[in-house]
Amino acid sequence: MTKTTPKGGLNRRTFLKTSLCASASLAALSIGTRGAFAAVDLSGREMVFASWGGSYQAAQETAYCNPFTKATGATVIQDGPMNGSKLRTMVEGGQPIWDVVDVTDTFLAANEELFEDLDFNIVDASPLDQAYVHAKGIGCIIWSYNIAFNTDVVGENAPQSWADVFDVEKFPGKRALRDRAYPMLEIALMADGVAPEDLYPLDVDRAFAKLDTIKDHVIWYTSNSAAQQLFVDGEVGTGVLLNGRTFDVNKKGAPVDLTWNQNIRSIDYLVIPKGAPNAEVAQHFMNATVDADNQALMANTLAYAPCNPAAFAGVEESVLPWLATTPENAEKGFLIDAEYWRDNLAALTERWTEWKLT
Amino acid sequence: MFLKNRNIWLLAPAVLLIGICFLFPVSWLLQRSVSEPVWGLQNYITIFSKTIYLGVLWNTVAIAGVTTLLCALIGFPVAYSMAHSSPWIRKVLIFSVLIPFWTSILVRSFAWLVILQRGGILNDFLAGIGLIAEPLDLVYNRFGVLLGMVQVLLPFMVFPLFSVITRIDGSYFSAATNLGATPIRAFFRVYLPLCLPGLATGAMLVFIISLGYFITPALLGGRGDIMIAQLIFERIDEFGDWPLASALAIVLLVGTGLLFVLVNALIKIRGRGI
Incomplete structure (x- = not known):
């Protein structure tokens, strides 16, 4: 539908929009095309956007919320941090105060009933890789x-x-691993020689048997910041870390790097809680997140990857190697099976805790 | 006596606060724990039939117990010195005991990491003076958890002890030694029993607060150092499993209450014996 133009180019739609809306963000407009979200006038309307706080939400504000406000006139109020139990309580109580929320793929899979269906008459998701x-x-x-x-x-x-x-012989000392069944069971199975395409349904017994072999050579973490510090200080030689967190410390000069081999991809979704007071504005907001320029801006800010293939045209050269959806990175890994985890997360989490106690 | 009749309304704010902020939520938890998914004790049966919950409950009691013991062993000499030193030294001691209170628990826990980890200050120092060849594992295990908790909870032991010790008449001890008791015997037979109310209050405070610890074991602990509060959080945050989380909270509350009653009874019996 919309076509990308080379970096810096202008197509008809962008040109029209630029002339109509002189105050629009120049940074966002300098690349690619404008999405469908630009066409509606929502001035005087507002919505509440909730995410995970910190530099991540700040980047989302820059990349999605501000362009949306500039194009439609709707005010976006920032709130958060996202918290599963808080969100669930709000929706169950029938009074959600959030209109758009950032949730992980497993949370969405496990709590689909909490969210509104997207109205694809408003939301144009066609530019996206449909896997996302x-x-x-x-x-x-x-x-x-x-x-x-x-x-x-x-x-x-x-x-x-x-x-x-x-391999504790090859890499003596401790390794930093995530203190959760998700995605440690996949990791253990791959370490035991299972190919990504044969992972699901997970052979849980085999995974725990493999984990048994290293249980005393591990520093288990739940906090990603603590994990970053373990790598930066050299407390661990290797382990698992989020790509964005690795990018973050690497850019700050720490001798920390990653490989894309056997990477495990996950998705954060933007969703609309059931009963959201400004659901209609929220539906339009989705188009701002689909937009290629906005996704590129997000990637350039924090190295979290776009799922609109057209966005790559706007991503800086130096950021490309850090993104999970850059084709050569993506083909070395796989997308985690959110449905499998939706069905098994509770049981496997219990088993995980039990295993840790032994 | 005075309070009993005319000025009972002085308690109104406290009663209101406890009623609204404690009794109401607790009865709500209690209700959810027996009414969902269906009415019955299924959530409690789950807790008492699965090794994971029993294991974590045991862990919680063990960590809280050892923390209390360590606080008593470390806190007693501190409280004693505080009670028997010049006002200036006393001020310095009070200040040092209170310092951990003024820092956020996260900062404190991360600070322990900087000191205790394998490439941390302490290991570097010990290796530097040639005392150790390989760095010691001082954190990400039970030791780290206990250290972090004792540091934070020490004031709860020291201050009740201090207030009791300052009121003990030193002549009892002198009388015991004059009558032929060795100083050690005099300490254990005379001095320590006199400190018991302070020790009991301190121990109860430390133990009960320890039971609910959460961030310290998560950051400084190792694989098996899971406490009940972490499980309650996980049940609610990740699974929205209020019924089971409520049941866990109720088990913790009832267990703590029973313990409180038990210790109180024991002190009364001991009190009569002296």
Whole structure:
């Protein structure tokens, strides 16, 4: 439908829009095309956007909310941080105060009943890779769990596979792993030689048996900031870390790098809670998140990957290698099976805790 | 006596606060724990039949118990010194005991990481003076959790003890030694029983607060150092499983209450014995 123009180019639609709306963000307009969200007038309307706070939400404000406000006149109020139980309580109580919320793919899979269907008469998701479109949500960023390592600790021979990460002879010392069944069971199975396409349904017993082999060589983390620090300080040589978190410390000069081999992709969705007071504005807002320029802006700010293929034209050269959806990175990994985790998360989390106690 | 009749209304704000902020939510929790998914005790049966919940409950009690013991062992000499030193030294001691209160629990926990981790200050120092060849594992295990908790909870032990010790008449101890008791015997037979009310109050405070600890075990602990508050949070935050989380909270509350009653009874019995 919409076509991308080379960086810096203007097509008809962009030109029209620029002339109509002189105050529009120049940064966002300098690349690519305008999405459908520009066409509606929502001045005087407002909506509340809730996400995970910090630099992430700030980037979303820059990349999605501000362009939306500039194009439609609707005010976007920032709120958060997103919290699963809070959101659930709000919706169950029939009084959600959030109109658009950023949730993970597993949360969406496990709580579909909490959210409105997207109105595809308003939302135009056609520019997106359809793997990242849900009946109730638009994939706003794609992130991944990667094999990360401290180059000062591991030296020349950095780990290249999860089997390496689990190899305590080759990599003595501790490794930092996530203290959750998700995605540690996938990781353990890959370390045991299972190919990504054969992972599901997970062979849970085999995964725990593999985890048994390294249980005393691990620092388990739940906080991503704590994990970053473990890698930066060289407390661990290797382990698992989010690609965006690795990008963050690497850009700050830490000797921390990653490989895309066997990466595990996940999606954050933007969704509309059932009963949201400004659901209609929220539906229009979705178009701002589909927009290629906005997605590119997001990627350039925080290295979280776009799911609109057209956005790559606007992504800076230096950021491309860090993105989970850059084709050569994507083909080395796979998308986690959110449906599998929806059905099994509760049971496997219990088993995970039980395993940790033994 | 005075309060009993005419000025009972002085309690109104406190009663109101406890009623609204404690009794109401607790009865709500209690109700959810027995009414969902259907009426019955299924959530409690789950807790008492699965190794995970029993294991974590045991962990919680064990960590809280050892924390209390360590606080008593470390806190007693501190409280004693505070009670028997010049006003100036006393001020310095009070200040040092209170310092941990003034920092956020997150900052404090991360600070412990900087000190205790394998490449941390302490290990570097010990390796530097040649005392150790390999860095010691001082954190991401039970030791780290206990250290972090004792540091934070020490004031709850020290201050009740301090207030009791300052009121103990030193002549009892002198009398015991004059009558032929060795100082050690005099301490255990005379001095320590006199400190018991302070020790009991301190121990109860430390133990009960420890039971609800959450961030410290999550950040400084290792694989098995899971406490009940972490499980309650996980049930609610990740699964929206209010009924089971409520049941866990009620088990914790009732367990703590029983313990309180038990300790109170024990002190009364001991009190009569002296």
